[in-house]
Amino acid sequence: MMQWLDYLDADIVPFHILPRLDGETLIVLSCVSTEFRNLIINNQDLMRKICISIWPSLLYRDGIACRIISRFPGSYCSFFSQAFPSIDYYHPFPPPPPRPVTTFVYAIDVFLQGRPFYRDLTMEQVDTTEYPSARKYDHLRKTFELQWYGWGDRKKFFHVKKEGCEEYLKQNMSFSCVVVETKTKCAGSLFHPSTCKPVSVLKETSPIAIDVVFKTFIPAPGLYMEMVKCEVKITCHWEDGKEDRFYMDTIHFTMDDMYGKQLTWWYGSLIISNVIENGVRRKINKKQT
Structure with missing residues (x-):
């Protein structure tokens, strides 16, 4: 050629x-x-x-x-x-332990009908070098949670009809979360940008709001359990009840084990570090998108 x-x-x-x-x-x-x-x-x-x-x-x-x-x-x-490729869910052997981690960068994007609806970027200091000692007990008890808020200048309005909004959002909203590790210079998508679609959309009546839920599973062999669940709930509102002022209010990200118990911050950070550094990427192909 x-x-x-x-x-x-x-x-x-x-x-x-x-x-x-x-x-x-x-x-x-x-x-x-x-x-x-x-x-x-x-x-x-x-x-x-x-x-x-x-x-x-x-x-x-x-x-x-x-x-x-x-x-x-x-x-x-x-x-x-x-x-860009999905992280493979299966490992033939437990992966090696992650190297010391200093900072994660979470880059998140929400799209509506393929157009950017909300974006944000958060830097989190983490330490996965050793299991928390007694003097770090508060760090051990702290659950893994990340939140983003769509307030101020970042508020972006879209036109969304209230009638039939559940099905509309289920078909047209997508979510992406890519994590960059600054020390080892590696990255990985926890929520794949081209295939992540809502698993449920729930309309609240008082006040009028919409909860759009995304879920994915990532491997954690040799660390906690074979798989852990990452869940993101995006809450949206209509400002002043106007259909042309639909906006993202909050994004809530949690991690649970396969029994539904929420992971601690230490375990969650360790698993994310391991999966983006050692997780096997699937071969890029057209069927993926």
């Missing part, structure tokens, strides 16, 4: 063909030949645009996530390869 492309102008492929392809196709194409791999990996501006189009939250808070990703080996191409 590259012999045929040699007949084209040198700028045709990198500046006119590759920018028209999505990130999934580019990663697959980079495996076709060394020439294609060099063209794609060396074009970090191209991969940066692809990543930001999938995860708009990477630009939030002055683009701190982008600065972290730029220090990855392979930069945005490496980040995309880690964050």
